[in-house]
Amino acid sequence: MSSVDAGLACKPADYKSDIKPIWCPGCGDYHVLMSFTRAFAELGLPPEEIVVVSGIGCSSRIPAYTNCYGFHGVHGRSLALAAGLKVTRPELTVVVASGDGDGYSIGGNHFLHACRRNIDMTYVVMDNRVYGMTKGQPSPTTEPDFDTALSPGGTGLRPFHPLVIALASGANFIARCFSGEPNETASILVEAIQHPGFSFVEILSPCVTFRPDEKEWKNLVHPAPVAATSDPGKAARRIMTDDGFNIGVLYRGDRKPYAPAIGSASVELTELEKDFEL
């Protein structure tokens, strides 16, 4: 019997399914899953009232590893699916899981408008700076000098800066975490879920197979040198100068979340006819 059923304080194990992840041993996403379950336990939400929506990629396998409702949708479209769900079922807690490929490449357009719409949900992107599931192609956040047989000499392209895009597009809460610190990541996820509006949390999550150099991230991440701000101008200056390894909450906004009034739709033609009466 789970803790929830027994009326006890929730444990992370209550939010974990019995399905064994297929991630490579050493993958940062194991810690991200831990952060998810610890955050849900901290919030004390019944598992059946949480929905984890994802797209395609290694990170997007996460819904099935939780004991919540999940939707493993099509590539890059998790935000569209989640928006539809949240708008029609506002009482549910909707967490969207994605990766740098799914979220910033094919899903990049949805990202902009999800930030702009500011629907109350939490978007978690596990960024490993590579297309992992398809075996190692550069992603939008890959460094320009990442030199492999798939990108000889590196792409030479400036990487996408998701925190800047999120801020410019209107996200109401922006943070960066590191998967290797699951307790702190869990704390930030709790805050992100509780913060009204669209919360964006980027989690640096190393890919042990196609980016073994990312093992070094544990030595590069550091707490952000300045405190979080609610001033978009300050946040913009700060984010533009960060080194990509600042950890913590960067911005907390106060925009009102988008929540359209969903009443019972009229299905009677006589009602519609009134709009067309001469």
Place this chain on the structure above:
Amino acid sequence: MVLAPQSISDCLFTTQWATYLAETLQSPAIVLSDQFIGQARAAIERPADIAFIGQRLKATEISSTYRRYARAANGISAMAIPGTRGGQYTADGLTHTERGTPTSGEADHGAQLDKRREKLEQFNFGDHWAVCEGAGDLAVLTWGSLTGTVREAIGEAAQDGLEASLLAPRLLSPVQPQQFAAALNGKKRVLIVEQSHGSQFYRYLRAYYDLPGEVHILNRPGPLPIRVSEVHRAMTQWS
């Protein structure tokens, strides 16, 4: 499922039906309108009130053995709605077990494919699957917005003493072989009319159905719609 409305007013009916089918069968439905309908405007008779109320089969009593994609006699599995305790599952695009767990197993893949096929094969789509009108040993087959054109051409041919029947499927997929065979029973000539350069509709019919007797095809691409006179000529100048 693929459904094709036949006129402006039929768009409402076909979309209502498609929504009902999608909810009832938990399968996606495409409503295949066309540009002629989409860019036309007409004064029509007031449509009938909604005839279909689609209701998804929901799992409200959740037991410990609940499986989202359990094989049922009619292929339709009850769906637990988020918020229902104990019904948690992940809706997965990957091949999955009855529980919804991703799998690469042959047996699971086969079972779910069979289930999806059973849903559509066992369902009784009724008479709405096609418009079947008229008699005679000549059948004129078409679909979509050409249905009205063909109906008018058949009317004109009747005044010339040539009797013909119209068969216009509204349900393009899944195919209905028994109903199709019944509709073309006794026909000696079949005229296929389609606005298509590569006679796609004819090839679709050939792929899934038996066409009796002698078959002629009247096809050309747009942008000018096939006229009543063209169909009438093809019917009456059969050689």
Place this chain on the structure above:
Amino acid sequence: MSKPIRAPKISSLADLFAIAYGIEADAVERYELLAGQMETHNNPELVAVFRDLCRAEAIHRDEIRRLAGDIDVVAHAQRVAKWGRGDSPEEADLAAAHYLMTPWHALQLALAGEKRALDFFRSVVETAKDPDIKKMAEEFVEEEAEHVNLVHRLLRKFPPPSGSWSSDLDPPVAQE
């Protein structure tokens, strides 16, 4: 850059038992997770090693529960056994796992965990003001020291692997 772990506060004997219990319980879960990973990735030797470590930690965990007597260590651990940063001491480093890892690697992870636990209880002995807490912590120090020795003995059976332990004739990287 290694970061200090923020250990939970120990204000009572119940806290100490709960935290000690939590350390072993977390280790059981972690080794079970690693066993599952090795099973998925077809490394049966490591499945056996991690399952053995899991069983050993379960014995330690159950012993602490017995020693705690009437104290409900399970419920109390949920309240107090929260490690501020990273994992609790005996949780093996997930990032160090590798699908081709050898028993030697697994035992090195176990050794590191036992040493961290030993250091933790030593610090409790040094800083505890309550004599009961100090005394119990000293027992835990002895226990953990024995665990460290046990792992050293196991390591004698498994020599360090060769330099090519991680080379894979059919690697996941398709493009070379």
